[in-house]
Amino acid sequence: MRDPSPASHAIAVEIAGRRWRVSSDGHDISIPLRFNEAQPTFFGAPAASAEPITAGSFVGDVRHGGSCNCSVHTLAPHCNGTHTECVGHITQERLSVRDLAIRHLSAALLISVMPESSAEISGDRVISLAALIKAIDGATLSDYQALVVRTLPNDASKLTCNYDAGPMPPYFSVDAMRHLVDHGIATLVVDLPSIDRAQDGGKLAAHRVFWGMPAGSTSAATATRQHATITEMAFIDDAVADGSYLLNLQVAPFVIDAAPSRPILLPLSPA
Template identity: 60%
Template sequence: MSTIEGTAGGFSYRADSSRPIDISIPLQFGGPQPNHFGAPRATAEPLEAGGFIGDTRRGGSCNAEAYRLVPHCNGTHTECVGHVTDDRVSIRDVATACFVATLLISVETWRVNGDRQVTEAALNASLTAWGGGRASGLIVRTLPNARDKCLQRYEAASMPAYFTSDAMRSLVVLGIEHLLVDLPSVDRFHDEGKLAAHRIFWGLPAGSRCAADATRAAATITEMIFVPDHVADGHYLLNLQLPPFMTDAAPSRPLLFPLEWV
């Protein structure tokens, strides 16, 4: 067994690096894919330049494609405070940790006034069994955990679940720096542009678009993951893989390694 050893929250851990668990949703440019907010589908087209065509099926010498996507809407992605500020903060500059001690919990969504919500009470019910203070990452698998999350087209009519403000404040109090969810957004589909849960998590005052106002500018949110049922709740070591895009969000591949505290 290949292991990774380290410390988090003053505790030592050991993780099995030989058994990575990928909780990203594969993005099929030519096939079914998840979608949020009515964004165009992610697409791929062969490069055409002069007499060159980047498709061997059409006589090209090699394959070279141009990809078009909206990271926030076309699959698993990680975002930073630059998502809601005028300052162009880059996820590349924010998500610098190689490994993060992380807790995976399953949470029941509650029906409130026709909406499905992740509430503070629901989070606390799932967190109680695991204690706190060790993990700075949290993965929330919402229940029911339908496989069609991987292909879901999220629209206002279906109103996907979202985090209440109190729920997000409780995560800030717990010291969670990296939040991963299987929802298209931590906020309500239409919330009048407030993005309240995002702002609370980044410590950004309501209405502010200034990154300097954020008290938690190093925090990240990863949305549209999928955690299969066979992956048990518990502690993991998170390796959040990102391309070096100088953008507020980028497609991501969160890998989990089983972790034990020693």
């Protein structure tokens, strides 16, 4: 039997008027969430946990005599692993990521960024406009609908990092975020716990710029980019090269502002 050629594992697609060849060899860049085990945590949230259901004599754990496994899982999507959030994160209206995260396939550019020392807050590291442009390295950002950002240095400690126990995580400058908005990026995926400083007095300035929402507003009607989504706490292994990909963003259909997600990168090349 003849082995299939590499070409048989690729398809051609057209995205925003541009044709691409898509490889089927995808890269899952979500962090596996291991309940009751080592996992990433942020902003003082408890770790995600699981407990077997008990009802009368039934226990939902085969190891303890149950007929099947059935557990209650507790987590804070914003703080326990890879998640995708919508503008409902900062509005008084309870907008749902299930209704707004409808861009499931996007042409994405993966870049690796070295955050710079902040000129404003000693010890902070910032993804500045200059650092962002350097990482984009001449690519035409407007050719893409999504941007995936891997911060440097990069290692597997991001899979289980307690972001409250170490130095302040890097975050985006407002100018860098405006640059993404100006170039039409509607889907942003980062390996950070937040695109804003963890303790910023509640400003969430980068979030507001990305969703086109004025400072201080809590009304969804004021957001000009309700279609945009932010995925945080991804992990992009060094084996995944910078470049062009088809982003398949899979989001759990939770009717809340943020939900666990599984972004998958499929290599792209011009067709």
